[in-house]
Amino acid sequence: GESVGLHLPTLSVQEGDNSIINCAYSNSASDYFIWYKQESGKGPQFIIDIRSNMDKRQGQRVTVLLNKTVKHLSLQIAATQPGDSAVYFCAENLGGSQGNLIFGKGTKLSVKP
Amino acid sequence: GAGVSQSPRYKVAKRGQDVALRCDPISGHVSLFWYQQALGQGPEFLTYFQNEAQLDKSGLPSDRFFAERPEGSVSTLKIQRTQQEDSAVYLCASSSPGQGQRNEQFFGPGTRLTVL
Numbered sequence: 029g030e031s032v033g034l035h036l037p038t039l040s041v042q043e044g045d046n047s048i049i050n051c052a053y054s055n056s057a058s059d060y061f062i063w064y065k066q067e068s069g070k071g072p073q074f075i076i077d078i079r080s081n082m083d084k085r086q087g088q089r090v091t092v093l094l095n096k097t098v099k100h101l102s103l104q105i106a107a108t109q110p111g112d113s114a115v116y117f118c119a120e121n122l123g124g125s126q127g128n129l130i131f132g133k134g135t136k137l138s139v140k141p
Numbered sequence: 142g143a144g145v146s147q148s149p150r151y152k153v154a155k156r157g158q159d160v161a162l163r164c165d166p167i168s169g170h171v172s173l174f175w176y177q178q179a180l181g182q183g184p185e186f187l188t189y190f191q192n193e194a195q196l197d198k199s200g201l202p203s204d205r206f207f208a209e210r211p212e213g214s215v216s217t218l219k220i221q222r223t224q225q226e227d228s229a230v231y232l233c234a235s236s237s238p239g240q241g242q243r244n245e246q247f248f249g250p251g252t253r254l255t256v257l
Contacts (some may be wrong), residue, residue, distance in 0.1 A: 062245065070146070071232050071248035072184065086195060097256055117183050128197065129246060131183030 036115060047139075048104040051118035051132045058101060059110075060119035060131065062105045065090060067114045075103070075116075095108045113139045142166075145249035147233050153255045154223045162252045166235030174246060175208055176232040184232050190216060191256050194255045223256045228253070 053061065059077050059080040064072035078085045078092045078101075085092050091104040101118050115136050119129040146165045148174055166173050176184035177200075181203050186200040192213035201208070205224075210216040220227055230253050234246035 062204070064248075069250070071234075071250045074245050077245060119183075128186035128189055128200070129174075129184075130186070134183050 029063065036134045036136045038138060039117060040138045041108050041140055043110060043141050045106060045108055047103075047108045047112070047137060049103045049105075049135045051101040051134065051135075052101050053101060053118065053120045053131065054121060055122055056096075057094075058094055058122050060121040060128075061092070061101055062121075063090075063101075064117045064120045064131075065112075065114045066117060066134075072117060092104060095138060108137075108139050110139045110141055121131050145233055145235055145247050147231075147249040147252050148254060150209075150250065150251050151255075153257065155257055156225060157222050158256075159219065159221045160223055160254060162220075162231050162254070164216045164218070164233030164235075165248060166214065166216070166233070167237070167247055168214075170235035170237045170247075172236045172246075173210060174234040175218050176205075176234065178230040178232055178251070180229075187211075187218070187231075194251070204220075220254075226257050228254055228256045 062077040063075040065075050066072045076090050076092050077116045078094050083094055089106045093102045115134045117134045118132040121127055121129055147212040148163045162256055172205040174189050175187040177187055188201055188208045189197040193210050205221045207219045232249040232251045234248045236246045
Protein backbone atom coordinates (compact mmCIF):
# COMPACT_ATOMS: atom_id res chain seq x y z
CA GLY A 29 0.00 0.00 0.00
CA GLU A 30 1.00 3.62 -0.29
CA SER A 31 3.04 5.20 2.46
CA VAL A 32 1.56 7.87 4.68
CA GLY A 33 5.05 8.72 5.87
CA LEU A 34 6.49 10.59 2.91
CA HIS A 35 8.15 13.91 3.79
CA LEU A 36 7.51 13.41 7.51
CA PRO A 37 10.00 13.70 10.37
CA THR A 38 11.31 10.23 11.16
CA LEU A 39 12.27 8.72 14.49
CA SER A 40 14.30 5.55 14.32
CA VAL A 41 14.67 3.45 17.47
CA GLN A 42 15.98 0.03 18.41
CA GLU A 43 13.48 -2.62 19.44
CA GLY A 44 13.09 -2.59 23.21
CA ASP A 45 14.10 1.06 23.62
CA ASN A 46 11.68 3.76 24.71
CA SER A 47 10.36 6.21 22.12
CA ILE A 48 9.35 9.81 22.59
CA ILE A 49 7.35 11.58 19.92
CA ASN A 50 6.74 15.31 20.28
CA CYS A 51 4.03 17.58 18.97
CA ALA A 52 3.38 21.30 19.17
CA TYR A 53 -0.28 22.23 19.02
CA SER A 54 -1.64 25.45 17.70
CA ASN A 55 -4.51 26.75 19.81
CA SER A 56 -4.36 27.66 23.49
CA ALA A 57 -8.15 27.19 23.68
CA SER A 58 -7.91 23.49 22.82
CA ASP A 59 -9.10 21.36 25.70
CA TYR A 60 -8.83 17.81 24.40
CA PHE A 61 -5.93 16.04 22.73
CA ILE A 62 -5.54 12.64 21.12
CA TRP A 63 -2.65 10.62 19.77
CA TYR A 64 -3.39 8.49 16.72
CA LYS A 65 -1.32 5.78 15.05
CA GLN A 66 -1.64 5.32 11.31
CA GLU A 67 -0.25 2.35 9.45
CA SER A 68 0.15 2.40 5.70
CA GLY A 69 -3.16 1.98 3.90
CA LYS A 70 -5.23 2.26 7.07
CA GLY A 71 -7.16 4.93 8.90
CA PRO A 72 -5.85 6.54 12.10
CA GLN A 73 -6.18 4.35 15.17
CA PHE A 74 -6.76 5.83 18.64
CA ILE A 75 -3.90 5.37 21.10
CA ILE A 76 -4.52 7.64 24.07
CA ASP A 77 -6.20 10.93 24.90
CA ILE A 78 -5.84 13.63 27.53
CA ARG A 79 -7.92 16.59 28.65
CA SER A 80 -6.47 19.99 29.34
CA ASN A 81 -7.08 19.69 33.08
CA MET A 82 -4.44 16.95 33.24
CA ASP A 83 -0.67 16.97 32.73
CA LYS A 84 -0.10 13.28 32.31
CA ARG A 85 -2.04 10.17 31.43
CA GLN A 86 -0.84 6.61 31.20
CA GLY A 87 -2.07 3.69 29.17
CA GLN A 88 -0.66 0.32 28.35
CA ARG A 89 2.98 0.98 27.39
CA VAL A 90 2.10 4.56 26.43
CA THR A 91 2.15 7.84 28.33
CA VAL A 92 1.00 11.24 27.13
CA LEU A 93 2.38 14.43 28.65
CA LEU A 94 0.74 17.80 28.18
CA ASN A 95 2.50 21.13 28.76
CA LYS A 96 -0.07 23.86 28.25
CA THR A 97 2.41 26.64 28.97
CA VAL A 98 4.34 25.94 25.78
CA LYS A 99 1.51 24.13 23.93
CA HIS A 100 3.42 20.89 23.72
CA LEU A 101 2.37 17.26 23.75
CA SER A 102 4.52 14.20 23.88
CA LEU A 103 3.85 10.50 23.47
CA GLN A 104 6.12 8.06 25.20
CA ILE A 105 6.13 4.43 24.12
CA ALA A 106 7.85 1.99 26.45
CA ALA A 107 9.74 -1.05 25.16
CA THR A 108 9.07 -0.18 21.53
CA GLN A 109 8.18 -3.14 19.32
CA PRO A 110 8.33 -3.62 15.53
CA GLY A 111 4.54 -3.47 15.48
CA ASP A 112 4.76 0.10 16.72
CA SER A 113 6.24 1.20 13.40
CA ALA A 114 3.77 3.66 11.91
CA VAL A 115 3.07 7.37 11.54
CA TYR A 116 1.92 9.05 14.73
CA PHE A 117 -0.30 12.13 14.74
CA CYS A 118 -1.35 14.35 17.58
CA ALA A 119 -4.74 15.99 17.26
CA GLU A 120 -6.44 18.78 19.19
CA ASN A 121 -10.07 19.67 19.72
CA LEU A 122 -11.05 23.25 20.34
CA GLY A 123 -14.09 22.63 22.45
CA GLY A 124 -15.75 20.09 24.71
CA SER A 125 -18.54 19.35 22.24
CA GLN A 126 -18.32 17.01 19.30
CA GLY A 127 -16.17 19.23 17.18
CA ASN A 128 -13.63 18.42 14.54
CA LEU A 129 -10.02 17.50 15.26
CA ILE A 130 -7.02 19.48 14.06
CA PHE A 131 -4.15 17.16 13.25
CA GLY A 132 -0.44 17.86 13.53
CA LYS A 133 2.07 17.04 10.81
CA GLY A 134 2.89 13.54 12.02
CA THR A 135 6.06 11.65 12.88
CA LYS A 136 7.11 8.40 11.28
CA LEU A 137 8.38 5.88 13.85
CA SER A 138 10.68 3.18 12.51
CA VAL A 139 11.63 0.33 14.86
CA LYS A 140 14.77 -1.61 14.06
CA PRO A 141 14.77 -5.27 15.18
CA GLY B 142 -20.44 -3.80 11.81
CA ALA B 143 -17.68 -3.59 14.36
CA GLY B 144 -16.09 -0.47 12.93
CA VAL B 145 -16.44 2.34 10.43
CA SER B 146 -16.50 1.10 6.87
CA GLN B 147 -15.93 3.05 3.67
CA SER B 148 -16.46 2.24 0.03
CA PRO B 149 -14.97 2.07 -2.44
CA ARG B 150 -11.49 1.65 -0.98
CA TYR B 151 -9.92 2.91 -4.20
CA LYS B 152 -11.39 5.13 -6.88
CA VAL B 153 -9.78 6.34 -10.08
CA ALA B 154 -11.58 9.12 -11.89
CA LYS B 155 -10.87 11.09 -15.01
CA ARG B 156 -10.66 14.83 -14.52
CA GLY B 157 -14.15 16.28 -14.74
CA GLN B 158 -15.99 13.18 -13.56
CA ASP B 159 -18.26 13.15 -10.52
CA VAL B 160 -17.55 10.71 -7.68
CA ALA B 161 -19.47 9.54 -4.63
CA LEU B 162 -17.77 8.13 -1.56
CA ARG B 163 -19.72 6.22 1.06
CA CYS B 164 -19.27 5.97 4.81
CA ASP B 165 -21.01 3.53 7.16
CA PRO B 166 -20.40 4.72 10.73
CA ILE B 167 -20.47 2.59 13.83
CA SER B 168 -24.07 1.75 14.62
CA GLY B 169 -25.59 4.25 17.02
CA HIS B 170 -22.89 6.87 16.61
CA VAL B 171 -24.47 10.28 16.39
CA SER B 172 -21.53 12.28 15.09
CA LEU B 173 -19.89 11.74 11.72
CA PHE B 174 -16.86 13.52 10.29
CA TRP B 175 -15.18 13.64 6.89
CA TYR B 176 -11.47 14.41 6.54
CA GLN B 177 -9.15 14.74 3.57
CA GLN B 178 -5.60 13.42 3.82
CA ALA B 179 -3.05 14.34 1.19
CA LEU B 180 0.00 12.11 0.79
CA GLY B 181 2.46 12.69 3.62
CA GLN B 182 0.13 15.01 5.51
CA GLY B 183 -2.19 14.78 8.46
CA PRO B 184 -5.95 14.55 7.94
CA GLU B 185 -7.73 17.86 7.40
CA PHE B 186 -11.33 18.44 8.46
CA LEU B 187 -13.97 18.75 5.76
CA THR B 188 -17.40 18.53 7.37
CA TYR B 189 -19.32 17.29 10.43
CA PHE B 190 -22.80 15.87 10.99
CA GLN B 191 -24.77 15.34 14.14
CA ASN B 192 -27.46 12.86 13.17
CA GLU B 193 -28.77 14.14 9.82
CA ALA B 194 -27.85 17.77 10.47
CA GLN B 195 -24.70 19.11 8.85
CA LEU B 196 -23.42 21.37 11.63
CA ASP B 197 -20.10 22.41 10.13
CA LYS B 198 -18.97 22.41 6.52
CA SER B 199 -16.27 25.00 6.88
CA GLY B 200 -13.56 22.64 5.68
CA LEU B 201 -15.06 21.83 2.29
CA PRO B 202 -12.55 23.25 -0.20
CA SER B 203 -15.03 24.34 -2.85
CA ASP B 204 -18.66 24.18 -3.88
CA ARG B 205 -17.79 21.07 -5.90
CA PHE B 206 -17.77 19.18 -2.60
CA PHE B 207 -21.07 18.14 -1.10
CA ALA B 208 -21.87 15.80 1.78
CA GLU B 209 -25.13 14.38 3.04
CA ARG B 210 -26.43 12.08 5.74
CA PRO B 211 -30.16 11.99 5.08
CA GLU B 212 -31.21 9.42 7.68
CA GLY B 213 -28.56 10.14 10.27
CA SER B 214 -26.59 6.98 9.55
CA VAL B 215 -24.81 6.39 6.23
CA SER B 216 -23.11 9.42 4.73
CA THR B 217 -22.02 10.20 1.19
CA LEU B 218 -19.33 12.66 0.14
CA LYS B 219 -19.80 13.76 -3.43
CA ILE B 220 -17.21 15.57 -5.50
CA GLN B 221 -18.35 17.10 -8.75
CA ARG B 222 -16.12 17.82 -11.75
CA THR B 223 -13.09 16.28 -10.06
CA GLN B 224 -9.73 17.99 -10.42
CA GLN B 225 -6.24 16.56 -9.97
CA GLU B 226 -5.82 18.45 -6.69
CA ASP B 227 -8.75 16.42 -5.31
CA SER B 228 -6.51 13.33 -5.29
CA ALA B 229 -6.20 12.26 -1.66
CA VAL B 230 -7.43 9.77 0.89
CA TYR B 231 -10.88 10.64 2.20
CA LEU B 232 -11.40 9.48 5.77
CA CYS B 233 -14.66 9.13 7.61
CA ALA B 234 -14.88 9.04 11.41
CA SER B 235 -17.74 8.60 13.84
CA SER B 236 -18.16 9.21 17.54
CA SER B 237 -20.84 8.95 20.18
CA PRO B 238 -21.60 11.61 22.76
CA GLY B 239 -22.87 8.77 24.96
CA GLN B 240 -19.27 8.07 25.90
CA GLY B 241 -19.32 10.82 28.50
CA GLN B 242 -16.97 13.62 27.72
CA ARG B 243 -14.74 11.50 25.53
CA ASN B 244 -14.60 12.78 22.00
CA GLU B 245 -12.80 9.77 20.60
CA GLN B 246 -13.36 9.54 16.89
CA PHE B 247 -13.20 6.12 15.27
CA PHE B 248 -11.82 6.22 11.75
CA GLY B 249 -12.60 4.10 8.74
CA PRO B 250 -9.88 2.81 6.37
CA GLY B 251 -10.43 5.65 3.92
CA THR B 252 -11.08 5.89 0.21
CA ARG B 253 -8.04 6.68 -1.94
CA LEU B 254 -9.16 8.90 -4.80
CA THR B 255 -6.86 9.36 -7.77
CA VAL B 256 -7.87 11.88 -10.41
CA LEU B 257 -6.10 11.48 -13.73
